[in-house]
Amino acid sequence: MASQTVENYIKAIFQISEKEGGMVSTSDLALHLGTTAASVTDMLKKLADQKAILYQRYKGVNLTHDGNAMAIQLIRKHRLWETFLHSKLDISWDEVHEIAEELEHVKSKILIDKLDQFLGNPKFDPHGDPIPDSHGKFTLRSQQPLNQVSIGQTVKMVGVKDHDQSFLKYLDSIPLALDHTITVKECIDFDKSMVIQINHLNEHTISSKVSENILVKL
Amino acid sequence: MASQTVENYIKAIFQISEKEGGMVSTSDLALHLGTTAASVTDMLKKLADQKAILYQRYKGVNLTHDGNAMAIQLIRKHRLWETFLHSKLDISWDEVHEIAEELEHVKSKILIDKLDQFLGNPKFDPHGDPIPDSHGKFTLRSQQPLNQVSIGQTVKMVGVKDHDQSFLKYLDSIPLALDHTITVKECIDFDKSMVIQINHLNEHTISSKVSENILVKL
DNA sequence: AATATTTTTTAGATTTGTCTAAATTTTATC
DNA sequence: GATAAAATTTAGACAAATCTAAAAAATATT
Numbered sequence: 001m002a003s004q005t006v007e008n009y010i011k012a013i014f015q016i017s018e019k020e021g022g023m024v025s026t027s028d029l030a031l032h033l034g035t036t037a038a039s040v041t042d043m044l045k046k047l048a049d050q051k052a053i054l055y056q057r058y059k060g061v062n063l064t065h066d067g068n069a070m071a072i073q074l075i076r077k078h079r080l081w082e083t084f085l086h087s088k089l090d091i092s093w094d095e096v097h098e099i100a101e102e103l104e105h106v107k108s109k110i111l112i113d114k115l116d117q118f119l120g121n122p123k124f125d126p127h128g129d130p131i132p133d134s135h136g137k138f139t140l141r142s143q144q145p146l147n148q149v150s151i152g153q154t155v156k157m158v159g160v161k162d163h164d165q166s167f168l169k170y171l172d173s174i175p176l177a178l179d180h181t182i183t184v185k186e187c188i189d190f191d192k193s194m195v196i197q198i199n200h201l202n203e204h205t206i207s208s209k210v211s212e213n214i215l216v217k218l
Numbered sequence: 219m220a221s222q223t224v225e226n227y228i229k230a231i232f233q234i235s236e237k238e239g240g241m242v243s244t245s246d247l248a249l250h251l252g253t254t255a256a257s258v259t260d261m262l263k264k265l266a267d268q269k270a271i272l273y274q275r276y277k278g279v280n281l282t283h284d285g286n287a288m289a290i291q292l293i294r295k296h297r298l299w300e301t302f303l304h305s306k307l308d309i310s311w312d313e314v315h316e317i318a319e320e321l322e323h324v325k326s327k328i329l330i331d332k333l334d335q336f337l338g339n340p341k342f343d344p345h346g347d348p349i350p351d352s353h354g355k356f357t358l359r360s361q362q363p364l365n366q367v368s369i370g371q372t373v374k375m376v377g378v379k380d381h382d383q384s385f386l387k388y389l390d391s392i393p394l395a396l397d398h399t400i401t402v403k404e405c406i407d408f409d410k411s412m413v414i415q416i417n418h419l420n421e422h423t424i425s426s427k428v429s430e431n432i433l434v435k436l
Numbered sequence: 437a438a439t440a441t442t443t444t445t446t447a448g449a450t451t452t453g454t455c456t457a458a459a460t461t462t463t464a465t466c
Numbered sequence: 467g468a469t470a471a472a473a474t475t476t477a478g479a480c481a482a483a484t485c486t487a488a489a490a491a492a493t494a495t496t
Contacts, residue, residue: 005483026444039484041445046482058444058491089332102324108317114307223453244474257454259475264452276461276474 014071023060078104079125086126094168128159147211159215232289241278290354296322297343304344312386346377365429377433
């Protein structure tokens, strides 16, 4: 079994179950991986043989302890590479994901530990997502979507919910980025769009779809 | 056809033909790639269909212009990654090759250009091998094996011929590394072993097998 | 609860890179 | 130049990951 394929399945199971909670269905996996339900069923049987997942026919799938640890190490690698690409190579936050999808499959353990050290053991990636440490521990942070912030409050942007390239590019164009200060000036009742002030300077109007996908703290 | 497999074949053909000169035989490739002659024959037919190689049954194989360019870009990627691993992550020169074998297959063009820039457009990798620039141009350098240096001369180490991990580790243990100054003190006629002085300090005796594989200049 | 719909699995086929063993071609030797 | 040895290719098979179409199971609807 190609290790890259295994890793992609494990990561997909982790991510779907994190978002949806509980068991992951065959069709969700097929959708997420861009393949068919039949292929997924075939692969799940093999992964179950390897004790990476718990698989019940017609019910769905769960990661085992080992599978979970594998997924977290993959996420660690992915986010460390994203951080490297952004902070050292100056590649924009909307481009780093795709490249990191390849880099995360490089196997060397020493590589990732040295990379972590080189980057100064960062706790968050360029999108504000937490980077698990070598033991798999995430740094958690209180955060809420911008649309829940009341008028007059000033908050700091710490992450994004949506990771689509088009959304990230749009934020760049405002420009709105991690660690920027946002003051909520107005909220239009009709469509929940918001007028915000960025870094105490320029004002912008953003739709509710945008404010829902921006994570802030304080 | 898996692009990684194609790349490994192309690189192997380039490297063997660089070392041996001329056409590359099926069995040489099989040996180099750790596979069988039959498998190589199968693959060569596919590569020829893709116009990456010129293949004549029973005669051997040559890279086309395109195949050559592909090989050089792979070597560029490999050596840039080796440089990154060594100079930024502080991974020893005997360990970088294996990791770079994986990293070189990551596809992003922007990644490799940014990496090159981040490293300061290095001309040589941690083993002293030249890094082709983005147009595929190598920086050449006059160099000769240490065993050809006469007694009394002082030279600078600029590379190694042998890249085996055991050889590199041995050099580290002396310690002998790139840019070190070497003065030839003696040469034993019987076995061509040499007494050398390193950086005008300590003296060491090295066998002819070692001196043949150390490249120096001046 | 019976039936219709959706989801999942199985069956059987395909593609890719590989293998072994046999056949063929080339090269070396007498 | 005939024959033996070595290298290469072909033939046929296999494992892995995928697919489509059909069958089976679970879920939703009336």
